[in-house]
Amino acid sequence: MFEALTPGRDDPIIALMLAFREDDRPDKVDLGVGIYRDADGHTPVMEAIREAELRLAEDQKTKAYTALTGDPAFATAIRDLTLGNAVAPERVAFAGTPGGSGALRQAYELIASLAPDATIWLPTPSWPNHAAVLAYLKRPVRPYRYYDAATGLLDREGMLADLAKVPKGDVVLLHGCCHNPSGADPSPDDWIAIAETFNETGALPLIDLAYQGFGDGIEADVAGLRTLARKVPELLLCVSGSKTFGLYRDRAGVLLAVAPDANRQKLLQQALTTLNRNNYSFPPDHAGRLVTNVLTDAGLRQEWASELDQMRNRINGLRRSFAEELRRATNSDRFDGIATQKGMFSLLPLTADQIDRLRQDHGIYILGDGRINIAGLSDESIPRVASSITLTSR
Numbered sequence: 001m002f003e004a005l006t007p008g009r010d011d012p013i014i015a016l017m018l019a020f021r022e023d024d025r026p027d028k029v030d031l032g033v034g035i036y037r038d039a040d041g042h043t044p045v046m047e048a049i050r051e052a053e054l055r056l057a058e059d060q061k062t063k064a065y066t067a068l069t070g071d072p073a074f075a076t077a078i079r080d081l082t083l084g085n086a087v088a089p090e091r092v093a094f095a096g097t098p099g100g101s102g103a104l105r106q107a108y109e110l111i112a113s114l115a116p117d118a119t120i121w122l123p124t125p126s127w128p129n130h131a132a133v134l135a136y137l138k139r140p141v142r143p144y145r146y147y148d149a150a151t152g153l154l155d156r157e158g159m160l161a162d163l164a165k166v167p168k169g170d171v172v173l174l175h176g177c178c179h180n181p182s183g184a185d186p187s188p189d190d191w192i193a194i195a196e197t198f199n200e201t202g203a204l205p206l207i208d209l210a211y212q213g214f215g216d217g218i219e220a221d222v223a224g225l226r227t228l229a230r231k232v233p234e235l236l237l238c239v240s241g242s243k244t245f246g247l248y249r250d251r252a253g254v255l256l257a258v259a260p261d262a263n264r265q266k267l268l269q270q271a272l273t274t275l276n277r278n279n280y281s282f283p284p285d286h287a288g289r290l291v292t293n294v295l296t297d298a299g300l301r302q303e304w305a306s307e308l309d310q311m312r313n314r315i316n317g318l319r320r321s322f323a324e325e326l327r328r329a330t331n332s333d334r335f336d337g338i339a340t341q342k343g344m345f346s347l348l349p350l351t352a353d354q355i356d357r358l359r360q361d362h363g364i365y366i367l368g369d370g371r372i373n374i375a376g377l378s379d380e381s382i383p384r385v386a387s388s389i390t391l392t393s394r
């Protein structure tokens with residue numbers, strides 16, 4: 001059987017992460033994989049999570065199975081955190097999943113089972129694994145305009161024009177906040193316009209929400225999502241706890257599926273339960289339970305929110321410093337967008353050759369499309385990264 005194997009294609013983000021680990025230069029800089037780093041380059045366990053973990057170790061009486069869709073308390077806590085009161089709880093079905101990627105996978109499979117011909121529309125650009133998993137599942141995919149590289153902003157006109165043409169029954173994937181890879185997010189007004197196009201076309205919104213709290217704030221980052229959720233009859237929301245709770249390897253995720261009414265919600269809940277059973281039976285519980293315990297304990301929740309605020313403030317400070325340093329070093333305003341883009345990522349306007357030279361000659365790791373993880377910078381590395389970019393531009 002295994003003689004049929006041929007070399008596969010590596011995921012660009014994971015390949016870069018591994019290449020960085022192999023590099024033994026002491027001053028190497030990792031701007032690749034999207035994980036938060038503190039000023040020392042560490043990805044800390046959040047204190048609120050650590051405390052919840054200690055309490056859980058003391059209090060947990062059993063590791064027996066929960067439910068096929070995971071502990072309902074986790075889904076409820078995430079539903080309240082993300083959707084707030086934008087939709088009635090009895091309209092929301094859920095499935096606990098292994099991380100946000102698991103939620104996306106279950107969403108794609110749900111769509112495939114209900115509407116095998118539905119095309120999934122992806123923003124240009126998007127997280128590379130969106131397209132990769134859809135290709136693996138042989139799902140029809142089309143792009144819509146999203147980012148304007150010339151301005152570093154959302155291409156509002158292009159996006160709305162493309163979304164207006166999406167046929168009824170197709171699915172449009174949107175990043176809930178902190179667009180990966182561009183950091184260019186819709187404004188509150190843009191979200192209203194987006195919601196209107198969904199109402200006009202009858203397309204289904206599929207939201208990938210992986211960076212809540214890293215843009216403008218925990219509530220502010222989901223204001224657009226809530227605007228949309230208030231206006232549309234159906235919506236799929238894939239939530240990741242990896243970044244927002246620092247639980248990367250522990251895989252806390254949930255798929256929330258909003259139905260038009262309580263009757264349809266029951267059918268949806270049944271479908272998601274079967275989908276979990278068919279794919280992996282019970283979802284992981286531990287990380288979701290930590291999230292639930294943090295969100296439902298006033299003290300832990302406050303601590304978590306303030307840790308997340310600090311992370312966001314650090315990233316936004318780095319954004320401003322890096323943009324200023326690049327303006328000074330390159331004597332141009334081509335990088336100014338970095339200061340105001342949202343979340344961990346920005347796209348640098350660099351050529352493939354420059355990106356190679358930054359890695360080979362300067363030990364600076366940037367994804368092939370120019371995406372950088374701002375959290376990988378530090379006050380110490382910013383001048384060197386900026387001057388290396390200037391050097392490779394010549």
Ligand code: LMR
Nearest residue numbers: 013032033034035127180
């Ligand atoms: C990223 O975009 O770097 C993260 O979401 C990690 C991943 O799995 O790709």
